[in-house]
Amino acid sequence: MSQAALIPHSSPLTSPSPLLTASHVSRFYGERVGCENVSFSLWPGEVLGVVGESGSGKSTLLRCLSGLDRPTAGSVAFADHAGPIPDIFALDEQRRRGLMRTAWGIVHQNPRDGLRMAVSAGGNIGERLMDRGDRHYGSIREAALDWLARVEIDPARIDDRPSQFSGGMQQRLQIARVLVSGPRLVYMDEPTGGLDVSVQARLLDLLRALVRDLGLAAIIVTHDLAVARLLTDRLMVMRNGRVVEEGLTDQVLDDPQHAYTQLLTASVLAA
Numbered sequence: 001m002s003q004a005a006l007i008p009h010s011s012p013l014t015s016p017s018p019l020l021t022a023s024h025v026s027r028f029y030g031e032r033v034g035c036e037n038v039s040f041s042l043w044p045g046e047v048l049g050v051v052g053e054s055g056s057g058k059s060t061l062l063r064c065l066s067g068l069d070r071p072t073a074g075s076v077a078f079a080d081h082a083g084p085i086p087d088i089f090a091l092d093e094q095r096r097r098g099l100m101r102t103a104w105g106i107v108h109q110n111p112r113d114g115l116r117m118a119v120s121a122g123g124n125i126g127e128r129l130m131d132r133g134d135r136h137y138g139s140i141r142e143a144a145l146d147w148l149a150r151v152e153i154d155p156a157r158i159d160d161r162p163s164q165f166s167g168g169m170q171q172r173l174q175i176a177r178v179l180v181s182g183p184r185l186v187y188m189d190e191p192t193g194g195l196d197v198s199v200q201a202r203l204l205d206l207l208r209a210l211v212r213d214l215g216l217a218a219i220i221v222t223h224d225l226a227v228a229r230l231l232t233d234r235l236m237v238m239r240n241g242r243v244v245e246e247g248l249t250d251q252v253l254d255d256p257q258h259a260y261t262q263l264l265t266a267s268v269l270a271a
Helices: 058-065 093-102 121-132 137-150 167-179 197-214 225-231 249-254 259-270
Strands: 020-029 032-042 047-051 073-080 083-085 104-107 185-189 217-222 234-239 242-248
Touching (some): 020 058, 032 058, 032 073, 032 242, 047 058, 058 073, 058 185, 093 104, 093 121, 104 167, 137 167, 167 197, 197 225, 217 225, 225 249, 234 249, 242 259
Parallel strands (some): 104 185, 185 217
Antiparallel strands (some): 020 073, 234 242
């Protein structure tokens, strides 16, 4: 693993400005509300969880924040290394897509949405480095080997295709593909969804170690409060497209103030 890939970003305590700022972000589908009037700031090195039941708006919000969907109203500002971007949606499509491949990354619930299934494992990882501008084949392959080992995939399988991997291995490969280029921010949409319990546990241990070691900023959407408690510093609870409660993760989960959050935590305790 190259030393540069392991250098943590600034912590929330030392950074002078937020990495990401959402201002009154709303997304409507006709008369249906996807998310409405969501505002918050995310600091470098901070991990924010977004929780709620299916249909609460958390995945819609994630798509708007990550540039996949244009919000109906509001703006998303990002502190790029090249300078502040007041609204990522004011950028032309090519520039925004470039940032999505380098400055931040998305880990999808279904790894097939984030991988090229007909391309080798090494090729999937290498594509992100080429998007960043790397062109030296030997260096790209070495980085791919390093990252396969880091996400607990046998480096000898570098030339295998993702279709030859189990679901858990595909998810780990997707994580390697996203992180190899050193993004400042990672979005994760139900990263352990659909996996067996034992596979989930290994993946959570891996994610927690990577977030800590790399000093990553992340926004994690999940319906699983145990995942939120393990991985996140701060929590937003969504219902019907709106944020109904937010605060430090342990504070929100241990002493929920909103009736809906109380219902969520009670249902977990009763399960």
